[in-house]
Amino acid sequence: MMTRRTLLELAALSAASPAAQAAEPPFVLPKLPYAYDALEPYIDAQTMQIHHDKHHQAYVDNLNKAISGDAALSRLSVEELLQRLDALPAAVRTAVRNQGGGHANHSLFWQTLCTSSKSGKPAGRLTAALDRSFGGQDKFEEKLQASALGVFGSGWAWLSVDSGKNLVLDSAPNQDSPLLSGKRPLLGIDVWEHAYYLKYQNRRADYLKAIVKVINWDFVTARYEDLAK
Ligand SMILES: [Fe+2]
Numbered sequence: 001m002m003t004r005r006t007l008l009e010l011a012a013l014s015a016a017s018p019a020a021q022a023a024e025p026p027f028v029l030p031k032l033p034y035a036y037d038a039l040e041p042y043i044d045a046q047t048m049q050i051h052h053d054k055h056h057q058a059y060v061d062n063l064n065k066a067i068s069g070d071a072a073l074s075r076l077s078v079e080e081l082l083q084r085l086d087a088l089p090a091a092v093r094t095a096v097r098n099q100g101g102g103h104a105n106h107s108l109f110w111q112t113l114c115t116s117s118k119s120g121k122p123a124g125r126l127t128a129a130l131d132r133s134f135g136g137q138d139k140f141e142e143k144l145q146a147s148a149l150g151v152f153g154s155g156w157a158w159l160s161v162d163s164g165k166n167l168v169l170d171s172a173p174n175q176d177s178p179l180l181s182g183k184r185p186l187l188g189i190d191v192w193e194h195a196y197y198l199k200y201q202n203r204r205a206d207y208l209k210a211i212v213k214v215i216n217w218d219f220v221t222a223r224y225e226d227l228a229k
Pocket of ligand 1: 051055
């Protein structure tokens with residue numbers, strides 16, 4: 001006959017079991033770290049609300065749908081999933097690449113932006129690295145905009161840190177994360193039309209001129225210090 005103690009132990013085991021953990025979706029939409037209108041007039045409040053609450057939420061929901069039945073995968077962070085994409089079961093690979101990429105990319109994107117009065121400047125080692133790699137902040141921003149403008153269809157322009165701790169500027173289609181190619185993303189510019197169409201329609205170049213006014217350089221500088229150490 002089961003003692004009360006055995007029952008309690010079973011209950012504790014059950015609470016810690018993967019099946020119990022799977023009841024909670026493994027991924028959740030992070031809160032926007034500022035108000036929807038914080039990036040006005042450069043990025044409008046309605047775009048921010050739809051982009052965060054609808055588009056990013058859909059990536060989170062679809063990623064949960066794809067992997068929440070797999071206890072082992074559910075225990076990994078989205079970054080870990082993307083970094084080991086080739087080792088994942090074939091059945092979830094496309095969903096992790098697209099939906100997991102969407103979740104990771106947008107989670108970083110919100111943090112790299114801020115109200116224009118707080119945008120600031122690159123500092124510390126990042127200033128020197130931008131000088132070395134691109135000829136300074138202004139030249140870097142020109143190259144970032146050119147890279148983003150050159151994306152055919154939907155995708156991102158990325159500033160990343162490679163395995164040798166070098167800065168790399170490139171672009172990627174769809175929601176492909178720099179994590180897929182062994183890099184660590186530092187700053188990404190979303191050029192899916194959902195990021196700008198309400199305010200800028202087909203004028204992607206105008207959106208790009210605007211978004212560089214709301215880059216959170218304090219955040220990007222701190223992230224660089226962390227990734228390049
Ligand atoms: Fe987006």
